[in-house]
Amino acid sequence: MSLTHDDWAVFWCHLLGPILLDDVERGERKRFLRELSQREVRLPTGHSRRISLSTLRRKVRQFRQSKLMGLQRKRRNDRGKSRKDRQAMLMRAIELKRQQPLRSPHVINTFLQCEFGRTIPKSTLNRQLRWAGATLRQLQPTDEKIRCRWTRDHSNSLWVGDFADGPCVFHDGHVIKSHLSIWIDCHSRYVVEGRYYFRENLDILIDSLLRAWASHGASRELYVDNAKIYHSRALKLACPQLNIELLHRPPRDPPAGGIIERMIQTTQLQFEAEIRASHTVTLNKLNHYFQAWLHEGYHQTVHSQTEQTPGERFRAGTRYQRRVNMAEALELFHLRERRTVDKTFCDVRVDRQYFAVNPKYRYECVMVHYDPFGRSAEVKLYSLEGIFLQVAPRYDRSPGAHPFLDSPQPKSPATPLDHEYLEILSVRHQESLKAESQSGVNYHRAQHAHILSVAQLANKFAQLLGREGGASGLNAEELEQLASFHSGHPRTTLELLEQACEMAELKTIPVILFQLQQLLPR
Numbered sequence: 001m002s003l004t005h006d007d008w009a010v011f012w013c014h015l016l017g018p019i020l021l022d023d024v025e026r027g028e029r030k031r032f033l034r035e036l037s038q039r040e041v042r043l044p045t046g047h048s049r050r051i052s053l054s055t056l057r058r059k060v061r062q063f064r065q066s067k068l069m070g071l072q073r074k075r076r077n078d079r080g081k082s083r084k085d086r087q088a089m090l091m092r093a094i095e096l097k098r099q100q101p102l103r104s105p106h107v108i109n110t111f112l113q114c115e116f117g118r119t120i121p122k123s124t125l126n127r128q129l130r131w132a133g134a135t136l137r138q139l140q141p142t143d144e145k146i147r148c149r150w151t152r153d154h155s156n157s158l159w160v161g162d163f164a165d166g167p168c169v170f171h172d173g174h175v176i177k178s179h180l181s182i183w184i185d186c187h188s189r190y191v192v193e194g195r196y197y198f199r200e201n202l203d204i205l206i207d208s209l210l211r212a213w214a215s216h217g218a219s220r221e222l223y224v225d226n227a228k229i230y231h232s233r234a235l236k237l238a239c240p241q242l243n244i245e246l247l248h249r250p251p252r253d254p255p256a257g258g259i260i261e262r263m264i265q266t267t268q269l270q271f272e273a274e275i276r277a278s279h280t281v282t283l284n285k286l287n288h289y290f291q292a293w294l295h296e297g298y299h300q301t302v303h304s305q306t307e308q309t310p311g312e313r314f315r316a317g318t319r320y321q322r323r324v325n326m327a328e329a330l331e332l333f334h335l336r337e338r339r340t341v342d343k344t345f346c347d348v349r350v351d352r353q354y355f356a357v358n359p360k361y362r363y364e365c366v367m368v369h370y371d372p373f374g375r376s377a378e379v380k381l382y383s384l385e386g387i388f389l390q391v392a393p394r395y396d397r398s399p400g401a402h403p404f405l406d407s408p409q410p411k412s413p414a415t416p417l418d419h420e421y422l423e424i425l426s427v428r429h430q431e432s433l434k435a436e437s438q439s440g441v442n443y444h445r446a447q448h449a450h451i452l453s454v455a456q457l458a459n460k461f462a463q464l465l466g467r468e469g470g471a472s473g474l475n476a477e478e479l480e481q482l483a484s485f486h487s488g489h490p491r492t493t494l495e496l497l498e499q500a501c502e503m504a505e506l507k508t509i510p511v512i513l514f515q516l517q518q519l520l521p522r
Helices: 005-015 026-037 055-064 084-099 105-116 120-132 203-218 233-241 254-277 285-296 310-316 326-332 418-438 443-447 455-465 476-488 494-503 511-519
Strands: 040-042 048-050 158-171 174-185 189-195 223-224 245-248 335-340 347-350 353-356 365-372 380-384 388-395
Touching: 026 055, 040 310, 048 084, 048 388, 084 105, 084 120, 158 189, 158 254, 158 285, 174 254, 189 203, 189 285, 203 326, 233 245, 233 326, 254 285, 254 347, 335 347, 347 365, 347 380, 380 418, 455 476, 455 494, 455 511, 476 511, 494 511
Parallel strands: 158 223, 223 245
Antiparallel strands: 040 048, 158 174, 174 189, 335 365, 347 353, 353 388, 365 380, 380 388
């Protein structure tokens, strides 16, 4: 037991109290002190002994002079220092330790025995080395991190999660290992979600998170380790959408996850130990017992760190709750894959399942959004630009099973078209011939100079674009574009057209005409 100066002062005050408080007559003080010196008293150290009369008189005198300070034991002036005859030995011992920090007291005493013929007790040597700053820890620099305790000022600010192996359970006549997925609130140590599963993968992580969000809303931060599932693309995309910052433990640094590891250890010692000592149960029964232990046991027990029960601290620290739209949250974890609508069956295939597509999207590339963790009855189709197209139901490609072909939409009766467009071309053609005749164009010279007419321009474009049938391979809209361009640039040559086609990144009429316009003289 380590005694303080106050312990000795209290002892002397209690022993000499009648004299110090003047309860003993002046003439009786000598007799009182003499009788007191003949008795054995129990010292603060626990030993019993007699105290001499001179010591008792000295303590009374010291109290008269300095009050309580006079009753306290005085510190030795040479405390912590060696006697003169051992000073050289200690200095040599310190020197030997500084030369080689790994030297033990036994090795140092071997040197001292050879040089001085004496040794220093191990405890004394270690104490002197510590006071001199010459221990192994003090001499060798350390790279140990200075850690801080994970804490937050409010509930739902930071959730810490992890997986752990659980007890074995019965399932379909077999004994299977269970796995615990648990999330704990950092501020209150309240378990926002904890459940045992058969597996330890991404769909289990998502199920656990969705349950926690449904009950308590979204936290501001999530802190997890570096397992592969915590680096999944689905989790990294979902957290920013819900305004959650995803934090990962530093690699190869287990102490950084101490808060969740301590919770898992508590679960193993208090709950799983009882399960393992009893008969094997099913997974549903295991989770039933676990929830009972959480809410009636752990959440109602005062935590040694917070000095409050997790349940009370969690409710008191909740300033607000960020509600989560569960339908939207579930879609955040859907996979997105690009598919081309099958030209024969008019459907898309995802995970060996077929989903019917509206015939108007046949041949098109679409983005399929689907739930990867279940056999979905339908998927959602989006364009490559992110525009929603339709909900595609699942079907089996059997005859007549395609839902969009069972009731075909009635087609509107075809109405004959008038010849307005052709009349426009005819008028423009006449105007072009009239302008050429007025300008005195020599058709032989124009052909020799490779100046293209509207028909030649259309034929050449069809050839460059790989259309069969010449100008007839172009549709009416394309012909109108060429005619409009030719009316504004009648001196287009074959060489310029071929050069513009080479410069165009996309082999389309608008892009080639743009390049051609840049090449023509202004």
